[in-house]
Amino acid sequence: MGKKIVTIGEVMMRLSTVEKERFVQADAMKVVYGGSEANVCISLAQLGLEAYHVTAFPAHDLGQAASNYLRQMGVKTDFVLEGEGRLGLYFLEDGAMQRAPRIIYDRFDNAFSKLDPARLDWEKILDGADWFHWSGITPALSQNAADMTLEALKVAKSKGIMVSGDINYRRNLWQYGKGPLDIMPELVRYSHVLVAGLTDFENCLDIQSDDFEDACRQAKKDFPQIKYITKTNRDSISASHNKLKGFLWNGTETLKSKRYDMPNIIDRIGGGDAFMAGLIYGLLHFDDQKAIEFATAASVLKHSIPGDANLVHLDEVLEVMKGKDIGKLKR
Numbered sequence: 110m111g112k113k114i115v116t117i118g119e120v121m122m123r124l125s126t127v128e129k130e131r132f133v134q135a136d137a138m139k140v141v142y143g144g145s146e147a148n149v150c151i152s153l154a155q156l157g158l159e160a161y162h163v164t165a166f167p168a169h170d171l172g173q174a175a176s177n178y179l180r181q182m183g184v185k186t187d188f189v190l191e192g193e194g195r196l197g198l199y200f201l202e203d204g205a206m207q208r209a210p211r212i213i214y215d216r217f218d219n220a221f222s223k224l225d226p227a228r229l230d231w232e233k234i235l236d237g238a239d240w241f242h243w244s245g246i247t248p249a250l251s252q253n254a255a256d257m258t259l260e261a262l263k264v265a266k267s268k269g270i271m272v273s274g275d276i277n278y279r280r281n282l283w284q285y286g287k288g289p290l291d292i293m294p295e296l297v298r299y300s301h302v303l304v305a306g307l308t309d310f311e312n313c314l315d316i317q318s319d320d321f322e323d324a325c326r327q328a329k330k331d332f333p334q335i336k337y338i339t340k341t342n343r344d345s346i347s348a349s350h351n352k353l354k355g356f357l358w359n360g361t362e363t364l365k366s367k368r369y370d371m372p373n374i375i376d377r378i379g380g381g382d383a384f385m386a387g388l389i390y391g392l393l394h395f396d397d398q399k400a401i402e403f404a405t406a407a408s409v410l411k412h413s414i415p416g417d418a419n420l421v422h423l424d425e426v427l428e429v430m431k432g433k434d435i436g437k438l439k440r
Contacts, residue, residue: 112239112393114153117163117261118146118247119221119254120175121197123378123417129203132211138200142178143417145244145275148379151418152386152407154183156426161185163234163261165192165224172196172220182418188234194220201378204348210377217284222251229257231264240389241265243300244275245313248292249282255292262299271392273302275385278312289313294331302337302392303328304385325358336360337392339401341384341408349374351412355384355405359397366405374412383411383419387426399430406430 124138147162154160162184166172168191175196179186197216204210235241241261248255265272276293283289293313297303310316310324314331318324325338337359344352351374355366387407391400406429411419429435 111156111158113159113161113237114150114240114242114389115161115163115235115238116146116150116242117258118144118244119197119216119219119250120144120147120162120164120166120179121199121216121219122171122175123199123201125201126203129205132200132202132213141416142175143379145246145277145382146242147179147184148382148417148419149242149386149389150184151179151182151420152383152411153390154185155418155420156386156390156423158390159185161188161234163188163229165190165194165220167191167194167196167220182420188229190224190228192220192224192228194218194223196220203376206347206349209348214281216250219250222254224253224257226253226257226260229260231261235261235264235268235270238265238268238270239393240271240273242273242275242385242389243296245277245289245293245309246279246282248296249279249289251285252287255287255296258296259299262296266299271302272300273304273385273389274300275304275381276309276313277304278309280312290315297328297332298334300332301334302339302388303335304339304381306340321356322358322363325363329360337397339384339388339404341381341405351377353380353405353409353412355388355401355408357388357397357401357404364398364401366402369405369409371409371412376415377412379417379419380408380411382417384408386419402430403427 126135150160150162197219200213202211316327350372354368357364387404391403410421
């Protein structure tokens with residue numbers, strides 16, 4: 110296997126309307142499983158890395174189905190636990206043309222958010238790990254989830270493990286008496302690579318700026334251990350036609366990927382997670398410019414794949430980066 114990656118986060122059942130129907134039309138829905146950090150983990154497993162996901166599922170058949178799905182996608186489930194609570198759900202009404210996609214969440218009181226942090230032996234989980242990834246969704250779910258994330262980050266620091274965090278501000282999730290400014294700065298203090306847009310900077314780190322590079326410099330001043338900050342820029346012509354470009358600030362300059370035109374999107378959910386996974390792989394294997402190109406190409410490919418996860422292999426991403434054999438039939 111390749112390098113060892115560990116991720117942590119809730120996995121939900123996704124229920125999608127069929128053939129781009131509206132919720133009010135649907136009499137059947139398609140089931141897949143996903144969650145931001147798990148999507149990153151699956152992508153890295155597909156790229157050939159040794160990928161472990163830490164989560165909890167209820168002890169019934171739906172929890173088992175979700176765990177089975179992770180294994181089918183190549184993720185190692187040694188640290189997937191059973192716990193009290195439910196399996197979170199989210200419902201997707203896919204968009205088309207000028208009609209935007211819509212998501213409805215039903216995730217509160219899930220088994221992951223109720224998991225006792227003491228059940229996780231982070232010394233064992235992170236033994237031999239090269240990278241640990243978390244997102245701002247997890248500490249927004251519950252105090253337990255915030256506590257287990259912080260404990261993981263402390264152990265990762267003690268072991269010298271590279272850490273990435275997609276700080277990902279979700280206003281509707283912070284419902285347990287704490288806000289992002291109470292929790293997120295301490296978590297960022299242990300992180301080396303951040304995914305953050307201007308809204309994330311403001312709401313999670315109290316950094317206010319109209320310029321991405323200026324916000325990055327402010328973050329570096331407050332959190333000197335940061336090595337990289339990244340984001341994507343998406344132009345939405347319609348629900349099924351977007352353009353995408355990646356940006357990577359490396360402490361001295363902002364590197365940019367080429368811009369991709371995506372005129373016939375199949376499924377945009379998980380595009381940011383595919384980008385994050387691509388960046389992790391890229392920073393582990395390539396120079397900075399090639400890393401941001403790889404991340405953006407990986408995200409572009411995700412838009413062609415139904416479901417949350419980016420089920421592509423290394424050679425496919427490299428071909429897109431090179432503009433080689435794009436869309437040609439392979440025999």
